[in-house]
Amino acid sequence: MATITAAMVKELRDKTGAGMMDCKQALNESGGEMEAAVDWLRKKGLSKAAKKAGRVAAEGLIGVVVSPAKGAMVEVNSETDFVARNEQFQGLVKMIAQVALDVGGDVEKIKAAKVGDVTVETAISDAIATIGENMSLRRAAQLSVGSGVVASYVHSSVTDGLGKIGVMVALESTGQKDELAALGRQVAMHIASTNPLAIDPSGVDPSVVKREKDILADKFRQQGKPEAMIDKITESGLKTFYKEQTLLEQAFIFDDKKSVAQALKEAEGKIGGPVKVTGFVRYALGEGIEKQESDFAAEVAAAAGTN
Known part of the structure; x- marks a missing residue:
């Protein structure tokens, strides 16, 4: 039987992020072979992920990424707010948003898309195993314009493009892109604040x-x-x-004496052409998810065996 050293356990833990005891067991099960131990942990990790799938995941992050004429937004949920501060989780959400920019807003297509050697779905499962919480890609959206910009705004951001509320808005125009982008960001901030139902009454x-x-x-x-x-x-x-x-009829938060439609019309001179809002998407983290109330102190006590 192979001798399992503390250094081997540490190396495996550094590689996988799994717990010390799990790493030691994996090395024992694989006869000290490092790569076989990694595979053993991944298999066990996927099993753990399946067990965690029943837990309510209503925290997490909204991720937004935009190129000049296209944007994508995703909501990736976790069980606790602590995970939103985890750099690995943040990187996962950014990666998923980038995939959505490429393949569109269909959640199943995003999950099936490959990043390097693994699919997005596998990357999520691996993160569940490593971080130890249930996670899910809940929804995604993509916006694009033929001529103009897709602007964005993220509220309560933890880092660039990641936060609690995300907005994308598509502005169609042949005018100056930099001026249009600045206006688009203001409109996106307005949408984050007012949460309109549609662009205009016909869209309700x-x-x-x-x-x-x-x-x-x-x-x-x-x-x-x-x-x-x-x-x-x-x-x-x-x-x-x-x-x-409705967006265009709402009082503009940056000048409530004007409607959003009037503000857009006034901005056309500076932009150098007509401006039309062709679409917007607003995601607020966890909206519509029924959260389970729990006594956190009691859970900790139970885990420690003191209750």
């Missing part, structure tokens, strides 16, 4: 419009408005709704 989901109309109609009936007037005053109420909920 019809089911959302119907729900709003029903709510307004019921409210006006309760106020005793005549039934013959309900439709007319409901339409008036919808105009207010669109001003609050």
Whole structure:
């Protein structure tokens, strides 16, 4: 039987990031062969990843990467906020965003894409094994323009292009790219702040419009408005709704005396051509995920065997 030294265990740990005892067991199982031990740990790591898959992953990072006329954004979730500060995890999210820039916003295509010798899905599983938390690529998006820029903004950023809220906005224009990019960043910041439903009223989901109309109609009936007037005053109420909920009609956060549409129109002279918003995407970390409440102190105590 091969002699397993402390130096061998340390070397394997440095290579894989696995725990000391796991490294020692891997070397014992593989007769001291380093590469066989790495393979053994990877297999065990994948098994661990599968066990962790049931845990709620609602933390993590939004990753954004843009080239002049194209941008991509991803949400990669983890179980705790601590992982967002981990350089390996940050590198993983940046890599996935770069892949999305190349292959598009289809999550399954991104997972299947290769980076070096491994797929993105394998890279995520390896990170789960090394870092020790469940992780998942939850969603992804890509925007592009024929002529113009895709601008971005990341709020609560931990490093360049990574944070808690990410926005991409596509501006179509033949004007000056640097001026257009500066305007695009302002619009992206506005979107991060106001979270509009759509670019303009025509883009709002019809089911959302119907729900709003029903709510307004019921409210006006309760106020005793005549039934013959309900439709007319409901339409008036919808105009207010669109001003609050659609990008171009919202008051611009950098000058609330103007709508975003007016701000874009005024900027056209400086940019040197018409400007049109053709799309935007806003991701807020963990939105829509039902988080499990837990007593962290009790979990630690239980893990330590004191509870």
